[in-house]
Amino acid sequence: MIGIEDATRTVLSRSRNWGDEFVPLTEALGRVLKEPLLADRDFPPYTRVTMDGIAIDFRSYAAGQRSFPIQGLQAAGSPQMELKNPEHCLEVMTGAVLPKGTDTVIPYEEVELRDGVAIVIPDSFKQGKNAHLQGLNRKQGDLIVSSGKWISAAELGVAATVGKTELKVATLPTVCIITTGDELVEVNETPLPHQIRKSNAYSVQALLRMYGIESDLRHIYDEREEIRRVLSACLEQYDILVLSGGVSKGKLDFIPGVLEELGVEKLFHRVKQRPGKPFWFGESRERNTVVFALPGNPVSSFMCTRRYLMPFLHKSLSGQEAPPQYARLAEPFTFKPDLTYFLQVSLKSTAEGVLLAHPVPGKGSGDLANLCDAEAFLELPAGREHFEAGESFRLWGFRPLKN
Ligand code: AMP
Ligand code: MG
Secondary structure: OEOHHHHHHHHHHOOOOOOEEEEEHHHOOOOEEOOOEEOOOOEOOOOEEOOOEEEEOHHHHHOOOOEEEEEEEEOOOOOOOEOOOOOOEEEEOOOOEOOEOOOEEEEHHHEEEEOOEEEEOOOOOOOOOOEEOOOOOEOOOOEEEOOOOEOOHHHHHHHHHOOOOEEEEEOOOOEEEEEEOOOEEOOOOOOOOOOEEOOHHHHHHHHHHOOOOOEEEEEEOOOHHHHHHHHHHHHHHOOEEEEEOOOOOOOOOOHHHHHHHOOOEEEEEOEOEEOOOOOEEEEEOOOOEEEEEEOOOHHHHHHHHHHHHHHHHHHHHHOOOOOOOEEEEOOOEEOOOOOEEEEEEEEEEOOOOOEEEEEOOOOOOOOHHHHHHOOEEEEEOOOOOEEOOOOEEEEEEOOOOOO
16 A cells, blocks of 8 residues: 555656647637747737827827817728828727827827817826837747647637637547446436446546546446456557446455456555545556556545546646645544545635635545535645644645636
């Protein structure tokens, strides 16, 4: 049995690179960018009017002039006009090119228009107001987004601005989630008294979707030859196998033995943690497949997916470890066994900017209903029994943004 630090190190050391591919801009959200985004033009590409109003040559205003005959109108989307007489003005619209011969825009709110003349009201106007200078934000050729970044709404906006209809992104792995167990029936079936519906496949699949990964689902009964046949085929076909169930000490827990027979090297089995102690992890070098064989208890497979598989995906796709997140325990908590305890918590952010984790421990690793009352796991280290209110620990959230 190994500690969670060793288990984490081993899992992350097996991170992979599944190559690159191009996807349409509209499908790139949540993927990892694999090319730099450079400014194809200056940002902004021309000195841009930022308020509807009049554009003037500031020197006339500085010399005390307050009435400006209107020469014409510069609309957004029209080629740049020129102010012919520095004592006149041009009406300008937001998003227009600042006309040649002008340097300052006075918004309509500060102007009275009378008989083709704009009369400026305030006395303390500054030169250059309401003109967004060409290249102020970024210069042509500047790096705006580095390769390796997760693509969010912000990066999509920039990609569109620089004319990318397609983006080069990290290829996602192919994943099969294989559930095992004779007691499990399909969701659309009515279980007999000794049966339950399978749930792990769907919760694990949903967690992987947070990384944009779609996975195939399969089920095998606790029958050695059948397990061997299916696993052998899946090892050939997929980058990652996620197994649920059959890794504990039961007489019908065939998974570890069969995996090793199939040449999947065991990197560890059993981790000093609760839930998820029977977690088995290995890789088939020959087929370049990694295998996360998770205990079947629903909270165990959920937690191991969040705590090990998702960071593995993060590192594999972006080349970097996910930055750690922390929260403060809101109330004292005691856990006696010498194991890392993944405490289910609900979260509240205080007005002082502190993220507080309220324990909602639930009734063990079979209590999947309790996950619906929690938002995250708080990682309470092994080797201690008492955890004080206000202490900060690593947090593993599993819900998307809610505000
Ligand atoms: P196992 O790891 O196979 O010993 O299973 C541990 C517990 O988790 C048993 O009570 C199983 O019935 C339950 N279990 C295993 N797989 C699933 C699944 N896919 N969905 C829901 N419960 C499961
Ligand atoms: Mg089982």
